[in-house]
Amino acid sequence: MNKQYDPDEAGEEGAAVEPFTGLQRFERRTELRQVSFYISGLIEHAALYNDLFYTLRSASDTDLIYLHLNTTGGDFDTGLQIINNMQASAAHVVTVLEARAYSMGAFLFLSGDELLVHDNCQLLFHSYSGFFTGKGSEQQAQAAAVANWFAKFMERSCQPFLTQREIRNILKGSDLWMDSDEIRRRLLRMARPERPAVLRSRKRLALPNGGAGVGALNSEGGHDASQGHAVP
Numbered sequence: 718m719n720k721q722y723d724p725d726e727a728g729e730e731g732a733a734v735e736p737f738t739g740l741q742r743f744e745r746r747t748e749l750r751q752v753s754f755y756i757s758g759l760i761e762h763a764a765l766y767n768d769l770f771y772t773l774r775s776a777s778d779t780d781l782i783y784l785h786l787n788t789t790g791g792d793f794d795t796g797l798q799i800i801n802n803m804q805a806s807a808a809h810v811v812t813v814l815e816a817r818a819y820s821m822g823a824f825l826f827l828s829g830d831e832l833l834v835h836d837n838c839q840l841l842f843h844s845y846s847g848f849f850t851g852k853g854s855e856q857q858a859q860a861a862a863v864a865n866w867f868a869k870f871m872e873r874s875c876q877p878f879l880t881q882r883e884i885r886n887i888l889k890g891s892d893l894w895m896d897s898d899e900i901r902r903r904l905l906r907m908a909r910p911e912r913p914a915v916l917r918s919r920k921r922l923a924l925p926n927g928g929a930g931v932g933a934l935n936s937e938g939g940h941d942a943s944q945g946h947a948v949p
Contacts (some may be wrong), residue, residue, distance in 0.1 A: 753783040760791030775892040776808035790820025800828045
């Protein structure tokens, strides 16, 4: 039988104990802000995207920012600045593939916190193009520096959506095209939880009857990464 708390019977030690009066609720209300930007056509000079940069940098963790993409690429430095601001933003950034995202547009698509793709869309990955000026030695040094920098950028931006072999082929000059079906297949693979690999074993196992046998553990190995969602 439970006995009610009686301060008169508690003595000196019980005097310091306060009866439980119930849970208290602490509530904080926040406003969800949703902002959409449409990157359509060529990606041009960075000064034209200051509104996007500021929105990404000043956003809070309750903001939702959509980047709708239909672009054949363009200015690499502008695209890189957009990506850096996306990664530094406190907001949840969703990239939406609405038609084509070629070249820098493909890198922008992969930089979202969440990736959405419509039907009948395309991605194109390829290496950079440009020209260098100055003395021959300066051009050689610049070409080597840019090649090394771009390789690091691709590895950080495209894995695990692209394999290491695909990245190497692109850096050697190959173009990689994919449609909505292939994009969704890769996004679903990335979204699956990683399963631990089980190694095959040929160790001789002791049997309960004192005999010996050979046991083999079969596995379904594989490497998957998590992030991203695909919707029709």
